[in-house]
Amino acid sequence: MPIYNPKLSQILTKFNMPMLMVAVFAASMGTGVFTFTLPLMNLDEKAGGMWLGTGFAGYFLAKLLIAPLSGSFADRHGSAKPLLYACGAAILLPLLYVLFPTIETLYAIQFILGLCAGTIRTVSMAAIGAGMESDKLSSRFAILSAVMNSSFLLGPLLGGLLYIDKDYLPVLGTMSAFMGLAFIIFTFSTRHMPTRTTEKKDEAHNSTGTSHYISIMTALFGRGMGIGSLIAFYPVLLTSSLQLSPGSTAIFFCMPxxxxxxxLPIFGKLLAGFDRRLTTSAGMLTSALALYILGGCSTASGFLCGGILSGIGAAVSMPASMAVCSELGSAKGKNLGYANMAANLGFITGPLFCGFMVSSSGHVGTPFKLTAIAGAMAAVHLIYEGVSGRGFKKSALTISALTFIGLLMLIPQNLQQNTHKDFFRYSDVAMGTVVNLTIPETDSRTEKIAKEAVSIMHRLQKDLDHRNKLGSIGQVNHEAGKKWVHVSNKxxxxxxxxxxISAKSGGSFDITIGAITTTPFYYALDKSRFAGHKELINYRLLKIDPExxxxxxxxxxxxxxxxxxxxGTIIDAAADYLKSSGIRTGMVEAGGDFMVFGDRDWSxxxxxxxxxxIIGHIMVKDKAVCGSGDYYQFIIPISKEDKTRKHHIFDPALLQSSSESIATTTVAPDAETADALATTVFIMGPEKGNKFMEEHFPDCSAMWILPDMSIVTTKNFPKIITH
Known part of the structure; x- marks a missing residue:
């Protein structure tokens, strides 16, 4: 039976319990501000699929390692010491970055913070489990889960604001302040906590069978895989599937x-009287169903419903699963520590699995579906236990078997690829989108060549991206007005x-527009914000020393x-490597931009x-096709009179979003030229753009879609085929 002291319970309920919740919220905010801001750097660098997955894995690995250790420590020495040790260590972490201001230090801090967060989560759960009556566990764990999850919603928002100038010191300082607040509150709230979270004399009586222990741990692992996959890859899935503004994408991402x-507080009370094993498994199956739906979504309404369903499943399963783990035996800390370890193992496995499957399938939705199937299968034995525990063993076996077989049958169809049997396609995540390499003629070396081509894309984009402070462009921008900077030859x-191109376009295309565009969400700001930037945007001032x-x-x-x-430069680099490696025909595609080569027509x-x-398609051979549009990054105006979107394509002359077009498509001999021309003629509009193309790029062609959805093309643009 759970350890229960009436006087202790009364103190916890009236005073210590609220303080404990506030302290956990503060600590979780500190963790959220830092840990969920750090991936912004990964997204800024547009890391590959496997790297994006492993970027999250270190934090969860630390939580996995510390969970059982901190839980066992709390069983022997009480909850006060580990909670205070964890917060105290986190307070001092910014000193590491002050002494060693490198990206490697930030990842080391992330790992250590994972140790602190894993300790706080496990020990606070153990403290509640040791001090509450059994019938109150679900409702208390529901509140604890709500506190932790709400901080992980607010933490990234605050972290994003603190990181607006790409400086991590404000983020680290705020993290330290929250941890300091948690330290102070824990100091007072743990005074009346149990000196131990276990009672040796009851351990034999309260020990649970191995089968039940394994079933709940397996279920937690499956749910962890789903949550980890969502955290790491849901933004990529949303971006590749919908034409949403960043603000709208954030709303969809936060919906679960x-x-x-x-x-959580509602379901914690409503479902407190139900069998916790059935409640846990029902919630996990709901979450798995939601993840499967999201993997096949292509509409905003589908993502909205799938996100809400995912949140419902988590709200149902979280409190019940915590209560089940708390009552596995008298050693509250150890049992909850192993439970958190199983969940964190899932958090690590999910992103890694998704990263691997994105490369194999070429679509983010496929690994979502497979992860959903795995999560549902992990909860099957818990379903059996819940039903058989109510006296329906035969029914439990039948239900479990049918569920398992049904899920097993879903796997083959989700492994099927929609590619022609004679084509090889290699996919990965790069430049913030899914990259696809399609090669008709294959041999034993093709996959190795394709992987290296994508690796070249990753390396090159880091050097060219202004958001990477360690790259060539990032260093040039950092030393503006100070000194010359060595850059790579590429x-x-x-x-x-x-x-x-800046000179030929008369400044309509200007690579020094970064004076404005390096500001986050620059297109959403008022024009007056950039009144003093006009003199900073002038490609003629930029100096280069070729020697x-x-x-x-x-x-x-x-x-x-x-x-x-x-x-376009990066796409060309991949295509050039494929050709130099003996690939005679192929296509490199990244986020709707294409480079095709060889003796073959491509649609x-x-x-x-x-x-x-699509509005139609064109046939091209040995050409690049690139597009620009106001639908990639934008905000919709609030005023009903103003129909013009504020978007990321800025007119350097007007210092505001260009309104001449809503989309352009260009065809050129190489992707770099096509990419630059798509932006240039978008800003110019069709009248000025036609003259520009005829004078400077007669071997290239362009198409404009105007605000009224009418289409204008150059004379040599390929025929648009519609159905």
Whole structure:
């Protein structure tokens, strides 16, 4: 039976319990501010699928390792010491970055913070389990879960604001302050906590069978896989499936957690009297169903419903599963420690599995579905225990067997690929989107060549991306107005070609637009915010030294942004490597931009900028096709009179989003040129853009979609085929 002291319970309920919850909230906020802001750097660098998965894994690995150790420590020495030790260590973590301000230090801090967070979570759960009556466990754990999850909603928002200038010191300082607050509150709230979270004399009486122990741990592992997959890859799935603004994407991403937080206190009370094993398994199956639905979604309404359903499943299963683990035996800390270890093992496995499957399937939805099936199968034995425990053993066996067989039958169809049997396709995540390499003729070396091509894309984008402070462009921008900076030869050549297009376009395309575009959500800010930036946007001021491969920005505040052509540069690099490796025909596609080569005609779809699907397709051979549009990054105006979107394609002359077009598509001999021209003619509009193309790029072609959805093309643009 659970350990229960009437006087202790009364104190916990009236005074210590609220303080404990507040302390856990503060500690969780500190963790959330840092840990869930750090992935912004990964997204800024647009890391690959496996790297994106492993970026989350270190934090969860630390929580996995510390959970059983901290729980066992609390069983022997009480909850006060581990809680205070964890918060005290977290308070001092910013000193590491002050002494060693490198990205490696931030990842070391993330790992240590995982140890602290794992301790706080496990020990606070053990303290509740040791001090509460059995019938109150579900409701108390529901409140604890709501507190933790709400902080993980608010923490990233606050962290994003603190990180707005790409400086981690404010983030670290705030994390330390929250941990300090938690330390103070824990100091007072743990005074009347049990000196131990276990009673040796009851341990034999309260020990649980091995089968039940394994079933709940397996179920927690399965749910952890689903949650880890959502955290790591849901933004990529949303971005690749919907035409949403960043704000809308954030709302969809937060919907599962928001639903969970709102429903946890309600379900914690409503379901307290039900069999906890059935409640846990029912919630986990609901979450698995939601994840399966999300994997096949293509509409906003589908993602909304799937996100809400996922939140409902978590709200149902979390309190019940915590209560089940708390009553596995008298050693509350050890049992809850192993439970958290199983969940964190799932958090690690889920992202790693998704990263591997994205490369294998070419679509983020496929690993979501397979993870959902695995999560549901992990809960099957818990279903059996819940039903058989009510006296229906035969029915339990039948239900469990049918459920398992049904889930098993879903696996083959989700492993099937929609590619032609004679084609090889290799996929990964790069530049914030899914990259696909399609090669008709294959041999034993093809996969190795494709992997190296994507690796080249990863390395090059880090060097060209202004958001990477360690890359060539990031260093040039950092030293603006101070000194010359050595850059890679590839970056220097890209800058030279960018300057050439800037000159030919008369500044409509200007790679020094970074003075504005390096500001987060610059397109959402008022035009007056950039009144003093006009003199900083002038490609003519940028100086290069080809012999020394040096670049210099003469004015402080100037910045280079190669976003208008770098994606094409990176696609070309991958295509060039494929060709140099003996691949005669192929296609490199990244987020709707294409480079096709070889003696083969390819059908390329043109995206509908104001709806689903495509408006038609064109046939090209040995060409690049790139597009620009106001539907990639934008906000919809609040005013009903103003129909113009604020979006990321800025007109340097007007210092505001261009409104001449809503989408452009260009065809050129290489992707870099096509990418740069798509941005340039978008800003120019069809009248000026046609003249520009005829004069400077007669071998290229362009198409404009205007605000009224009418289409204008250059004379040499390929025929648009519609059905």
């Amino acid at each position: 957690s928001l639903t969970t937080v709102l429903l 970056t220097l050549q890209t800058i030279k070609r960018g300057l050439d 020394q491969t040096k670049v210099f920005l003469p004015k402080k505040g100037m910045a280079i942004d190669l976003g208008g052509l770098a994606k 390329i779809g043109i995206r509908n900028p104001r709806g689903d699907g």
